[in-house]
Amino acid sequence: MTDISNVARLSEPLKFAYWVPNVSGGLVVSTIEQRTGWDFDYNKKLARIAENSGFEYALTQTRYAASYGADKQHEATSFSLALLAATERLKVISAVHPGMWHPGVLAKFIITADHISNGRAAVNIVSGWLKDEFTNFGLEWLEHDERYVRTEEFIKVLRGLWTGQDYSQSGKYYNINNFTLNPAPVDVPGRAHPEIFFGGNSTAAQATAGRVADWYFSNGKDLEGFKENIAGVVAAADATGRGTEASLPSALSSPRFGLNGFVIARDSEKEARDTLREIVAKAHKPAVDGFRAAVQEAGPSTKDGKGMWADSSFEDLVQYNDGFKTQLIGTPEQIAERIVAYKKIGVNLFLTGYLHFQEEVAAFGADILPIVRELEADLARRSGTELDLSGTPAASASSTTGLVNA
Numbered sequence: 001m002t003d004i005s006n007v008a009r010l011s012e013p014l015k016f017a018y019w020v021p022n023v024s025g026g027l028v029v030s031t032i033e034q035r036t037g038w039d040f041d042y043n044k045k046l047a048r049i050a051e052n053s054g055f056e057y058a059l060t061q062t063r064y065a066a067s068y069g070a071d072k073q074h075e076a077t078s079f080s081l082a083l084l085a086a087t088e089r090l091k092v093i094s095a096v097h098p099g100m101w102h103p104g105v106l107a108k109f110i111i112t113a114d115h116i117s118n119g120r121a122a123v124n125i126v127s128g129w130l131k132d133e134f135t136n137f138g139l140e141w142l143e144h145d146e147r148y149v150r151t152e153e154f155i156k157v158l159r160g161l162w163t164g165q166d167y168s169q170s171g172k173y174y175n176i177n178n179f180t181l182n183p184a185p186v187d188v189p190g191r192a193h194p195e196i197f198f199g200g201n202s203t204a205a206q207a208t209a210g211r212v213a214d215w216y217f218s219n220g221k222d223l224e225g226f227k228e229n230i231a232g233v234v235a236a237a238d239a240t241g242r243g244t245e246a247s248l249p250s251a252l253s254s255p256r257f258g259l260n261g262f263v264i265a266r267d268s269e270k271e272a273r274d275t276l277r278e279i280v281a282k283a284h285k286p287a288v289d290g291f292r293a294a295v296q297e298a299g300p301s302t303k304d305g306k307g308m309w310a311d312s313s314f315e316d317l318v319q320y321n322d323g324f325k326t327q328l329i330g331t332p333e334q335i336a337e338r339i340v341a342y343k344k345i346g347v348n349l350f351l352t353g354y355l356h357f358q359e360e361v362a363a364f365g366a367d368i369l370p371i372v373r374e375l376e377a378d379l380a381r382r383s384g385t386e387l388d389l390s391g392t393p394a395a396s397a398s399s400t401t402g403l404v405n406a
């Protein structure tokens with residue numbers, strides 16, 4: 001099968017995550033109805049629905065100030081810890097900014113969260129785009145590519161402290177001297193330490209993720225666009241000899257790939273497309289335009305002008321992580337087929353967003369996931385292998401709502 005990338009892992013089932021709505025206003029900057037709460041009670045129920053619907057991960061967002069439809073925000077690490085304590089199987093990935101945290105303090109915090117949750121804590125290292133959050137806190141705002149220099153050192157400190165004794169590292173941003181964290185993270189089979197996700201799209205982001213992250217997370221992308229990102233990450237990973245016999249820490253196997261997508265599943269494709277049209281027609285224009293101005297600090301400010309939001313249209317920016325570009329929009333069958341098309345190019349995990357989180361996460365598990373698993377099993381067989389579902393959370397809850405009405 002020539003259309004299958006050599007980084008695709010056909011025997012590994014796809015993994016699913018959802019964006020934790022820990023900031024107000026939902027995931028689209030639009031006045032369309034969004035039956036999504038940002039408070040803890042809503043999120044606790046959502047997390048339990050998700051882990052019973054076949055979702056393996058939840059990702060919190062880190063924001064400190066009101067911006068673009070997120071007037072109120074709960075802090076990411078404390079919120080993640082509370083969600084871990086409220087669930088049994090869900091892994092909760094907390095977004096964190098180098099520059100806001102010392103990596104040693106974060107490493108210690110996550111070890112405690114890992115013990116409280118019996119090995120379910122993870123981090124998403126994000127290098128930041130809201131300049132005002134840093135400068136108004138009196139923190140230095142580094143130039144785009146320099147942010148990734150700091151991020152790379154930050155991740156090395158995390159991994160070093162999580163896997164080594166008497167760890168030392170000296171660099172431009174951090175100097176760690178002979179430090180041992182006790183206890184170490186929980187010993188989980190198949191996991192060297194709490195997983196390190198990494199969000200970013202630019203050339204610098206891809207290179208950094210390729211060198212040091214466990215997971216590369218991307219904003220929404222079409223198939224061709226994400227192929228390019230994967231190639232960038234793989235090239236950087238290969239240059240370090242990751243996943244080979246080279247002298248890298250054994251903790252560092254080849255990177256995995258996660259992609260953001262906003263899911264609009266409806267009984268007919270027309271209903272789904274109409275919903276997208278309504279989201280965009282009801283967009284909060286001043287907020288979306290403000291967002292466009294703010295993100296000039298990200299992709300568009302890079303040397304090569306590539307990266308996140310560099311080529312995003314007004315419609316794309318209504319979902320601030322470009323989630324419409326992935327086109328998970330249509331009937332459950334259409335969405336499942338699209339998801340498996342991404343698996344063929346190398347995607348391992350989908351990070352999903354919705355208008356009405358509790359209802360639609362349940363509906364995803366009941367209506368879309370079973371089709372995905374069938375298609376994945378079929379793809380694996382046709383490629384001469386078997387889909388290995390052992391260790392993958394099954395959806396035990398059935399959708400009580402059925403597909404959501406727009």
Ligand SMILES: Cc1cc2nc3c(=O)[nH]c(=O)nc-3n(C[C@H](O)[C@H](O)[C@H](O)COP(=O)(O)O)c2cc1C
Nearest residue numbers: 061062126127128129199200201202298299307308
């Ligand atoms: C999956 C994902 C999650 C992200 N979450 C956050 C977040 O919670 N807070 C934040 O400030 N930035 C977040 N970012 C944005 C990054 O901080 C960064 O600004 C963005 O990737 C743009 O950088 P780039 O142009 O180098 O790609 C996220 C990015 C991705 C891909």
